[in-house]
Every structure is written in C-alpha cells, then in structure tokens.
Amino acid sequence: MSVSALLDQWRDHLEIARRRSPHTVRAYVATAERLLLALGLSDWQAIANISNRDIRGHLAARRAEGIGNVSTARELSALKSFIAFACEQTGTEGGTDLRLRGPRVKKGVPRPVTPDEATNLADMVMATSAAEWTGKRDAAILLLLYGAGLRIAEALSLTGAVLPLGETLVVTGKGNKQRVVPLIPVVREAVAAYAQACPHPLDGDKALFKGARGGSLSQGMVQKAMARARKALGMPDSATPHALRHSFATHLLGAGADLRSLQELLGHASLGSTQIYTKVDAARMLEAYRSAHPRERD
Known part of the structure; x- marks a missing residue:
C-alpha cells in the first residue's frame, strides 16, 4: 500500500469517525506523514509493530529540528493515535509504544475577556x-x-x-x-x-x-x-x-x-x-x- 493511501485512510478516520476539527486533521496527518517518510513505512502492520526506540529516535530528530516541548507532546499524542489506528486495522494486540511519555508541558492560565x-x-x-x-x-x-x-x-x-x-x-x-x-x-x-x-x-x-x-x-x-x-x-x-x-x-x-x-x-x-x-x-x-x-x- 502506498503512503498516500495510508494517509487517506487515516484522514477519513479522523474526519468521519472521530469528527476531529480541520486543524487537528491537518496536524495529525502531517505528523503521520513525517513518520512514514522518515522510517520508510508503507503498510499498517509495520506501523502497528513500530518500536519504542524508533519513535524516540524520530521525536529526537524532530527536537533537533527545533520544535519545543509543546509541539513534541502534540506530535507524540498524534503518533499514539496513529499507531492505535494501525493496531485496529491489523488486529494487533497492545502496542508497547502507546506507553511512551512526552515531555512535561506547563499549562498556561487562559486569559479571559470581560x-x-x-x-x-x-x-x-x-x-x-x-x-x-x-x-x-x-x-x-x-x-x-x-x-x-x-x-x-x-x-x-x-x-x-x-x-x-x-x-x-x-x-x-x-x-x-x-x-x-x-x-x-x-x-x-x-x-x-x-x-x-x-x-x-x-x-x-x-x-x-x-x-x-x-x-x-x-x-x-x-x-x-x-x-x-x-x-x-x-x-x-x-x-x-x-x-x-x-x-x-x-x-x-x-x-x-x-x-x-x-x-x-x-x-x-x-x-x-x-x-x-x-x-x-x-x-x-x-x-x-x-x-x-x-x-x-x-
């Protein structure tokens, strides 16, 4: 299966089944695409079987490109969802990668208007x-x-x-x-x-x-x-x-x-x-x- 076909299925799942916002869909699909291209993955089974080490290495490379803690945490969340979806497609049980923890992100206090x-x-x-x-x-x-x-x-x-x-x-x-x-x-x-x-x-x-x-x-x-x-x-x-x-x-x-x-x-x-x-x-x-x-x- 091509990377494009995988991403189309992922996009449809986010838009139709999960009813995610257009902004979230774009971000999650882009995150998945970066992972597929970086690791050379082109089928759901390979994605479902991806290792903790590969995920950590990919995120480390992203950090080296200059993304901060907030963006790293968001990318990890998107990747967890993507891997979970791959497990559903293949009937793969568990998924050790879903236990990965992202960097600690300090929550800011919202600024309300009067x-x-x-x-x-x-x-x-x-x-x-x-x-x-x-x-x-x-x-x-x-x-x-x-x-x-x-x-x-x-x-x-x-x-x-x-x-x-x-x-x-x-x-x-x-x-x-x-x-x-x-x-x-x-x-x-x-x-x-x-x-x-x-x-x-x-x-x-x-x-x-x-x-x-x-x-x-x-x-x-x-x-x-x-x-x-x-x-x-x-x-x-x-x-x-x-x-x-x-x-x-x-x-x-x-x-x-x-x-x-x-x-x-x-x-x-x-x-x-x-x-x-x-x-x-x-x-x-x-x-x-x-x-x-x-x-x-x-």
Whole structure:
C-alpha cells in the first residue's frame, strides 16, 4: 500500500469517525506523514509493530529540528493515535509504544475577556465586516463561543437543522461526544438575526454558517474577523475566539458554578482539564485585591 493511501485512510478516520476539527486533521496527518517518510513505512502492520526506540529516535530528530516541548507532546499524542489506528486495522494486540511519555508541558492560565469586551467584540465584527450579513454571522459565532462555551469547530459544525434555536442546543464535541448546552436569549437572537440576513439557503443537513459563496465557513475567516475587531478595540493578541470560551468558563465559575457542571458544559473528558479555571479565578481575585488594597497601592 502506498503512503498516500495510508494517509487517506487515516484522514477519513479522523474526519468521519472521530469528527476531529480541520486543524487537528491537518496536524495529525502531517505528523503521520513525517513518520512514514522518515522510517520508510508503507503498510499498517509495520506501523502497528513500530518500536519504542524508533519513535524516540524520530521525536529526537524532530527536537533537533527545533520544535519545543509543546509541539513534541502534540506530535507524540498524534503518533499514539496513529499507531492505535494501525493496531485496529491489523488486529494487533497492545502496542508497547502507546506507553511512551512526552515531555512535561506547563499549562498556561487562559486569559479571559470581560463581559463588556465580549459584547464589544461582537459589535465590532459587525462594524468591520464587508457585508451586513457576514457581520451578523461572525457576531453570532462569537456569541456562541462566549455565551454557550462552544469550541469554534463545534460552532462551525452546526447545521441548518438546529433552526429555530430553542433554550438548549445539542452539541457534538471531541470524540463524537454529545452534550446539551443552554442558550441565553442574546445568543438565540444573534443566530436568528444571521439566519434571516443570510442570502444562502440554510438546508437542514448543510452547514449553518456560510462562507461568502455559500460553502462551509472556515475557522480562518472567523479568526481574521476577530483579529480585525480586537485591533480596532485596542485589545491584545490573546483575545482570540478560543479566549471567548475560556471567558465563558471563568465567568461561570466566578458566579458560583461547580466544577462538575462546568465540565459537562465545556465537554471536557476529564475534570483535570476544567480545574485550570480555578487558577484563572484565583488570578482575577488576586488582581482585584492588589488594585484595591491600600497597602498594595502605596
């Protein structure tokens, strides 16, 4: 089997069976391709039988090329998934390589935006858009991220079948796992305004958010709209679409939401992923203390 055929099967698995985001699919396929070309592998059995030593050597070569701990950890995660898929294709049991550990990566604390900043961003993407309907589209997406905690890929995977929106929305997240998220009125109204203004038909089985020519909207277009808006508002580069999801979680935690409920709303597989927001909230309280305490201002 050719390398191209192997990669096509891997890509289809990620896109269809795992419902991974386009960005993740590109990264995982590129990682697999580098491994196949570096080790000269061209069949699933050889991949399933790959040794710990080969994986370590390949990653060491990648480190020598200049990639850091975060990128190395991501590549190892992608390779583990790829090898596991190869084991499934061949019926190979176990896979000692799946026990490899990547470098320790210090998790950063997300930088949330304030509620006013989130509202201003939604308003600004409408003001800076080339067309009224695309402005309403981008505002609706940003409000879904901030008001419902969706990942950008989750928002863009919604179809016309969700219309008209009710008080809750069923979202398909990572690993094809579904969760129910509540929708506040401002989010429902923003999506309804976009749907009414969109010049393209919003068929039930097609993407809800359309590009200029009627096709599916890409993440890159949303990121560009966000970049224009934050520049116009003088906000830092950390104000990304994903930061809106962080803000959703941080503000709910600050308002008294418990971690388990927040885990469900965010679609996190483990509570550990959700616990990072306790650090965010603690950081905000410390900042408030330092700005208000008289001894801190001396």
